[in-house]
Amino acid sequence: MAELFTHVVVGFVIAVILSWKYQWITPPLIPVAMVGAAIPDLNRISLLVDAAAIEALFGIPWSWSVVHRAGGALVVCVLFSLLVPKEYLKSVLLMLLIGVTSHFVIDYFLWQASGTTNLMLWPFLDIEIAYGGFYRSSDRWTAVVSLVIAGIVLVVDRWHFAKSD
Amino acid sequence: MTSDILFRVSGIFVCLCLLSGLFILGGTDWPADPSQSVGPDVEELEEDFEEEIGEEIESEGQVTDADEPVVEIENDDASVRVELQGQEDKLDNLEEDELVTFSGEITDEQEIEVHTNQVAVREPWEVQYMYGISLGGALLTAIFGLNYWRVNLRKIQVEPRERPLIPILGRDNNG
Numbered sequence: 001m002a003e004l005f006t007h008v009v010v011g012f013v014i015a016v017i018l019s020w021k022y023q024w025i026t027p028p029l030i031p032v033a034m035v036g037a038a039i040p041d042l043n044r045i046s047l048l049v050d051a052a053a054i055e056a057l058f059g060i061p062w063s064w065s066v067v068h069r070a071g072g073a074l075v076v077c078v079l080f081s082l083l084v085p086k087e088y089l090k091s092v093l094l095m096l097l098i099g100v101t102s103h104f105v106i107d108y109f110l111w112q113a114s115g116t117t118n119l120m121l122w123p124f125l126d127i128e129i130a131y132g133g134f135y136r137s138s139d140r141w142t143a144v145v146s147l148v149i150a151g152i153v154l155v156v157d158r159w160h161f162a163k164s165d
Numbered sequence: 166m167t168s169d170i171l172f173r174v175s176g177i178f179v180c181l182c183l184l185s186g187l188f189i190l191g192g193t194d195w196p197a198d199p200s201q202s203v204g205p206d207v208e209e210l211e212e213d214f215e216e217e218i219g220e221e222i223e224s225e226g227q228v229t230d231a232d233e234p235v236v237e238i239e240n241d242d243a244s245v246r247v248e249l250q251g252q253e254d255k256l257d258n259l260e261e262d263e264l265v266t267f268s269g270e271i272t273d274e275q276e277i278e279v280h281t282n283q284v285a286v287r288e289p290w291e292v293q294y295m296y297g298i299s300l301g302g303a304l305l306t307a308i309f310g311l312n313y314w315r316v317n318l319r320k321i322q323v324e325p326r327e328r329p330l331i332p333i334l335g336r337d338n339n340g
Contacts, residue, residue, distance in 0.1 A: 003295050003299045004299035004300075004302035005298045005301050005302030007302065008306045009302070009305075019334075019336075027313055027334045027337055028314060028325035031306065031310045031312070031313055031314070034305075034310075038303065038306055044299075055192065061193045062189060062191070063191030063192045064191075066188055066190070067184075072184065072187050072188075075184045076180075078176075079176075079177060079180035082180065083322060084322060084323050084324065085169070085320075085322055086169055086172070088324075113266050113284070114268050115280075115282075115283055123190060136287065137295050138294060140294070157334055157335040161335030161336045161338070
């Protein structure tokens with residue numbers, strides 16, 4: 001996957017651009033899309049708590065990878081949206097889903113040693129798509145490019161709403 | 166407890182149960198292994214490498230001998246050293262401690278033939294950069310989140326602030 005910084009900045013960019021067209025996307029919903037973009041990377045909890053440790057402790061099979069797949073990410077989005085007041089639930093859920101989708105789209109272009117994409121649609125579908133990805137998660141240019149685009153979008157956003165006052 | 170809080174707490178409980186179920190399902194590799202690990206793991210290789218000859222494998226190892234080249238594949242419990250063959254344009258110029266990600270076939274005792282264009286090399290600092298910048302991304306998200314949202318413990322919810330702590334976006338300055 002791309003590193004998390006690029007993912008959340010892209011989530012920010014998409015949400016801000018959408019807010020120019022859809023007035024219901026108010027400023028508090030912008031970081032919600034960023035959170036959505038970060039959700040698949042919650043599988044990194046494996047760095048703190050190994051799945052093998054849980055399997056050994058509780059005697060049950062376990063895989064953290066599911067949050068980096070459609071099924072797990074969807075449940076996490078619903079869970080997070082339940083943390084907000086009811087009147088914001090739908091809009092928060094939609095922004096989280098937009099963020100998650102942006103994460104998977106970016107990861108589609110990630111170079112994989114296997115030559116195929118991840119099982120992004122698990123558990124609904126177990127298909128892998130053959131594709132030659134063109135960047136690695138340790139590349140630096142992705143963060144630079146996304147940051148530059150975010151800066152431009154932020155300037156345009158401030159100009160856009162100052163103009164409409 | 167109001168009906169709103171009850172609804173949300175019940176929903177969160179159901180989601181946690183669903184999520185736990187998915188974690189367990191993922192561990193059983195149904196309908197497919199979500200982690201997509203390819204080939205034997207490090208423990209299996211350490212136990213009996215010869216038994217895995219002919220198997221496909223996808224892994225990452227650190228270069229211990231740049232001339233052969235030999236990489237060490239390891240986790241917390243086991244490690245094995247393997248000689249990589251093929252893809253000379255990438256493997257002939259390795260340096261010690263570099264990390265090699267590859268996909269290939271186990272061809273002999275402690276030997277792996279890597280598939281064409283399925284090898285990538287990176288230096289250890291690049292991995293540190295990746296984790297460091299990711300931490301930066303997490304902090305950025307947390308800062309943005311706290312700027313626009315607050316936790317209401319009494320209602321057990323996260324709610325938007327009337328005004329952001331720091332105006333960042335164009336609409337923050339509007340009434």
